[in-house]
Amino acid sequence: xxRFEDILGHEQIxxxxxxxxxxxxxxxxxxxxxxxxxxxxxxxxAFAMALQCEKGGAEPCxxxxxxxxxxxxxxxxxxxxxxxxxxxxxxxDVREQIVxxxxxxxxxxxxxxxxxxxxxxxxxxxxxxxxxxxxxPPEYVVIFLLTTNSDAFLPTILSRCTVLKLxxxxxxxxxxxxxxxxxxxxxxxxxxxxxxxxxxxxAIALSSSEEFMRLQEIVxxxxxxxxxxxxxxxxxxxxxxxxxxxxxxxxxxxxQLWFRDIxxxxxxxxxxxxxxxxxxxxxxxxxxxxxxxxxxxxxxxxDKARVRLDANVNFELAMELMLLTMxxxxx
Ligand SMILES: [Zn+2]
Numbered sequence: 001x002x003r004f005e006d007i008l009g010h011e012q013i014x015x016x017x018x019x020x021x022x023x024x025x026x027x028x029x030x031x032x033x034x035x036x037x038x039x040x041x042x043x044x045x046a047f048a049m050a051l052q053c054e055k056g057g058a059e060p061c062x063x064x065x066x067x068x069x070x071x072x073x074x075x076x077x078x079x080x081x082x083x084x085x086x087x088x089x090x091x092x093d094v095r096e097q098i099v100x101x102x103x104x105x106x107x108x109x110x111x112x113x114x115x116x117x118x119x120x121x122x123x124x125x126x127x128x129x130x131x132x133x134x135x136x137p138p139e140y141v142v143i144f145l146l147t148t149n150s151d152a153f154l155p156t157i158l159s160r161c162t163v164l165k166l167x168x169x170x171x172x173x174x175x176x177x178x179x180x181x182x183x184x185x186x187x188x189x190x191x192x193x194x195x196x197x198x199x200x201x202x203a204i205a206l207s208s209s210e211e212f213m214r215l216q217e218i219v220x221x222x223x224x225x226x227x228x229x230x231x232x233x234x235x236x237x238x239x240x241x242x243x244x245x246x247x248x249x250x251x252x253x254x255x256q257l258w259f260r261d262i263x264x265x266x267x268x269x270x271x272x273x274x275x276x277x278x279x280x281x282x283x284x285x286x287x288x289x290x291x292x293x294x295x296x297x298x299x300x301x302x303d304k305a306r307v308r309l310d311a312n313v314n315f316e317l318a319m320e321l322m323l324l325t326m327x328x329x330x331x
Contacts, residue, residue, distance in 0.1 A: 002049055002071070003059045007042050008177060008200055009169040016164065017047045018058040026051065026111075027162040028137040031119070033150040034166030037201020040146045043166075044115055045070075048078050051142065052109040066109055076107040081116045089116065091125040102133050102141050111140050119145035120152035127154045134160045168198020182207045187278055191216060194257055194275045195250070215246045219254040224282045227289065227330055231323045238319050248309065256302050262287045263295045286330055294329030301325035 004014040013032075020026050032040040046060065052075065054064035061067055069075040081097045083089040098114050106112040116122070122130070122145075134143065134157065143161075145153075150163060175193045177200065178184040184192065184207045192212075196203035206212045218241055222234055242248055261274045265287045271280055290298075301322045308318035 002042065002046050003062070004043075004046050004050075005059060007039055007046060009173055010039060010043060010166060013043055013164050013166065017043070017050070021047075021050050021056075021058045026142060028141055029134045029143040029145070029161040031145045031147060031150055031153070031158070031161045031163045032166065033147050033163065035199050035202070036148055037199045037205065038166045038168075039200065040166060041117065043164075044144045044146060048113045048115065048142075048144070051111050051113065052077060075109075077109040077111065078113045078115065081114055083118075083121065087121065088123050089118070089121045089126055090123055091129050094122070094126040094129045098143070099129055099133050102138055105138075106140050111142050112138075113142045113144070115144045115146065117146045119147040120149045122152070124154060127157050131156055131160070169200055171198070174198070174200055174203045178203060178207050187276075188213075190275050190277070191257075195253060211246060212250065215241070215250055216254060218246075219251050220258070220276070220279065223255060223258045224279065226286065226326055231320065231327055234323050235316065235319050239316070242315065248315075249306065252302050252306050256299060258283075259295055259298050259302070262290065263292070263299075266290075266292060266295065290330045297329050298326050 004018060007014065030044075032044055034040050049060040049067060049070045050058065052066045052070060053060040054066050055061040060070070062071070066075065070078060079097060079101065081089070081093065083093045098116075102112065102114075104112075130143075131154075133141065137143075145157075145161065147153075150158065150165075153161075171193050174196060175189045178189040178192055179186065182204060188207055192203045192206040195206055218237070222229070222237055226234070238248070238251070241251060257275050261276050261279075261283050264273050265271070265283050271277060274280065274283065276283065305318045305322040308321075309315070
């Protein structure tokens with residue numbers, strides 16, 4: 001089923017859609033903007049399904065002919081816009097699938113709904129072509145532009161659409177979901193929640209990723225032994241991870257979370273705020289052998305390593321500089 005009630009978080013947007021349904025005040029064009037995995041598609045789909053539902057309530061009924069067509073993926077009046085090229089949605093895609101099609105009345109429903117995923121890929125020409133339909137739409141047309149980046153739109157498009165921005169979910173909502181629905185352990189849920197930064201889709205993907213769990217194990221092992229391990233050995237271990245295809249950015253994120261725990265311990269002694277609660281012993285030990293200032297420097301060094309990798313600085317060099325800063329500030 002796909003009801004607003006089944007979508008976690010996003011209360012404001014859900015209320016907004018439900019009230020639009022109840023009052024029959026529907027815009028002709030919506031932009032849903034937010035990170036991949038946050039729920040843009042679920043929200044647009046639930047709204048589209050409810051708009052077409054024969055019962056006409058604030059939630060789709062799930063049993064009428066229209067709802068069943070929608071759920072089977074074959075609703076004739078809900079069109080998912082496809083594009084020929086992988087990296088862009090061109091003017092021909094928009095003309096063929098929206099502009100020319102919008103003139104044809106809906107087949108069996110009150111609305112004709114167009115859903116454009118990855119709408120940031122619309123070229124300026126494609127946006128201009130779309131503009132005419134958005135400016136003077138047939139009464140039954142509703143267009144959804146789903147995007148990770150609303151800055152990609154022309155001001156003329158933005159000003160004519162209702163822009164709805166998805167907000168990150170609260171950590172406890174994500175953590176609870178992972179434990180209840182994804183059978184994550186408390187520790188796994190803490191780590192994945194910290195990594196996902198309010199993005200439920202990302203948290204779910206991480207909690208079921210074996211690669212992510214392996215990466216976590218290796219990085220924690222390194223971080224626990226940071227005091228005794230020589231830089232060259234740590235560097236070799238990072239190189240091995242890279243060669244094994246593990247994500248080095250995630251690895252740096254892990255290190256940052258680790259040192260944030262250490263900083264947290266130094267500041268509050270409150271272990272309940274830890275992400276790596278099970279590693280209390282190691283965190284306390286490193287905290288005892290470092291200063292506030294030193295940990296701040298390490299966190300900055302990890303940021304710098306990330307910037308260096310983005311700038312294609314030699315991998316060994318970027319890692320070495322970061323590891324040296326760790327060593328210098330823990331003794
Ligand atoms: Zn229905």
